[in-house]
Amino acid sequence: MLLSLHALLINGLGNSLQTALIICHLGFFLLWQPVLHTKDKLSIRSILLLVAAGIVMVFFLSWWVIAFWLCALFALLGGRVFSTQAKSARLGYLLAASYLVGVLLMWVVPKLLNTSAELEAAKFLIEYLLPLIPIGIGFTKAAEEESGQPPILDFFYTLLLLMLAVILVLGSFAIQASSQAMYGEILVKTLLGLAIALAGISLLWNPRAGFSGVGQLLSRYLLSVGLPFEQWIRNIAELGESTSNAGEFTNAAMKELLTLPWVTGLKWDTLDGNGELGEQEKYQANLDFYDFHLTIFSKLPLTPALTIHLKLLSQILGEFYEAKRREETLRQTVYMQAIYETGSRLTHDIKNLVQSMSALCGAAEQAQEADSERLLALFRKQLPLLNQRLARTLEKLETPNKESSRFAKLSSWWNALRERYAEHYISFVTTEIAKTDVDVELLDSVLENLLQNAIEKRKMDTSIAISVEITAVQGVTIEVTDTGKPMPKHVAEHLFKKQVSSENGLGVGLYHAGKQAQQSGYELSLIDNRQGTVRFRLNKA
Structure with a gap:
């Protein structure tokens, strides 16, 4: 891909090989491109986008188009450097990115600025030495990822590198148009300005002390998807404290979830029942956590970041739901334990009463006629006491929580x-x-x-x-x-x-x-x- 691009740049625009070289380069690019995987089915939108890009490259090719195309290739290659886990494969991407930066600064940008003197000085380097970098890529080790999956393109770093490359091209053009300086001076000013800007951004991104940093603020924004995430969590926690059972909490939490602007409808199914709220739109996300099954409907397509956010929200709701269910189970267990303890205590009281009555019966069986008066006195004294104890035991059975004295x-x-x-x-x-x-x-x-x-x-x-x-x-x-x-x-x-x-x-x-x-x-x-x-x-x- 890079060698066909180099041949196109050296031969220049407007010659008879231009169309053949650009089609060859686009073909190699489609074989290498990291955006679409081989198992993906192309949609009509993707096909139209690829056809439109090919038409522009073939019929409307210019140095400005080539400059922005090189910026895009540099961003894609740079994004692969950050997303590639295998260290041996990073060298090839670094060499390719270095080649693109070199040919952009020493060949394409001078063409845009019409600085012929600097272009002639770098012509030998461009034509004979710079192609050695793409050739050297063939001697690097192209190790596969350990996971066996194709590497994921880091969108954030790719976008950042694209912006830097575009700023480099447009900044050089702006400085040359305003100062009419030499290209070397323009390049130094542009690179120095970018270096100072990146140093300032890195300091603001993660400062050493004091200010929390732009990175943390951005992370909080991405986490909340532009919403007050802490406030929403606080509301859910308050519902967990104010509601008495899992079903009541689920209904209240669904109403709270429906207040989010990108949620149009909800459908849930739990052990305590199911229900629906709002309108069911085209796009939906099915989320499961323990025995908590939730379907969220939205008017807009659910992006990966938003899907991760929804999974986090559903996990929080699921944790609160399980906590409520455990709380109900614990209350039921305590209730059953109280019934068991009360029943066993009353059983033991009745057992003591039966044993006391057995003792009296035993005394009556062993008594002689001479002991009749003594036995009668004993019965007159003990039977009313046993009757009172039996009555109190029955009272405990009717009101087990009331201790009698x-x-x-x-x-x-x-x-x-x-x-x-x-x-x-x-x-x-x-x-x-x-x-x-x-x-x-x-x-x-x-x-x-x-x-x-x-x-x-x-x-x-x-x-x-x-x-x-x-x-x-x-x-x-x-x-x-x-x-x-x-x-x-x-x-x-x-x-x-x-x-x-x-x-x-x-x-x-x-x-x-x-x-x-x-x-x-x-x-x-x-x-x-x-x-x-x-x-x-x-x-x-």
Whole structure:
């Protein structure tokens, strides 16, 4: 391509070979051109553009047309330098770009300025030495890209190089027309002016301190596609805070997205439903993120930059949508957890009631005729208490979020507890009991839990002794001790913290007892866990 162009430039315009050389050069250019790929299907517009360019080059060829054509070739080759990843292939593009700059400055521009003296001085260099550069390209290594894909033309750098080349040509012409100076002086002034301008632009583009730079401002503009991107994100974040569920957020976000000037219609499909807004135009973009499917319609064709912007917007919407769905799932999980904890606590309360009734029934079965009066007194005292506890349990079932409390004298509760477990051979030790009121609902729940566990342990080892000791001077401290084997270490570490494995229960009794004690201002702890001494303590300062 470059050698056919060089032959055209040396032979000049108006000779018999002009048409043949320009057609040959255009043919080689079409084989090399980096704009259209071999697999692309040419549209009618592309074909008409290529035909029009060929007609201009063949029938209306002039030095001005050649000058702008060289500027375009220089920009295309320079753009390939920046977009080519293989370092070995850059040398060929650099040589080609150097040849185009050399022939433009030393041959074509002097022709435009009619500086024949300078042209004669460079004629030998142009005709015999400059063609060595295109020939040298044939000896460079043309490595393929590692990705296997054709290199992408960097549009921004290509446009920048085209502008620089055009400024170089037009600047030289303007300086010569205004000053009538020698071509060498014109070239020096033009190159020096371009160098100063590029240095100033580079300093403004990425300054070392202070001003953020034109590059950052341009990047922000390209990111927002000319819109207040930060404001749009702020609006979406506010919708995420104000809406209560994913479906409501999606509807509000779609209305916010429709306010963008290049969006005419929307269509979305999510797990919570689907919908449409606006008008469906010819151009559209289909975007998918997680379970968030969005179609955006626009009157204008969606450029690659705008498509990337749309993908970013859809990803932001998808992240907020997934966050809302996770929030709903978490609320549902917390709700189900509350139901589970309430149900398991009530189940344990009913279990304690059944065990208390079983104890009374056992006492009635073992009693003799002589014990009738004592047994009747026991029933008269304990059955109303069991009835009250059963009624409170039913109240909890109807209103699970309401914690009930029942206060009574500590001494009265202690005596009732001793009578209730009088038939289970449990040692009750009283150090000192002050005249104070306590929440007997809490104490019944926790103590019955501890005592029933100890009684179940004694069924497997009848030699186990159980004791309960109470001390109430400034605070209330109750200790339940058994002489059985200790708990396994892994069970003791997680006791009162979460549900643990249990051989004869659900494993949630002590967990709920610990939580219930904590909510009432008490502390339930395992203070001793060794062979022969397993001691629990419930205390309140």
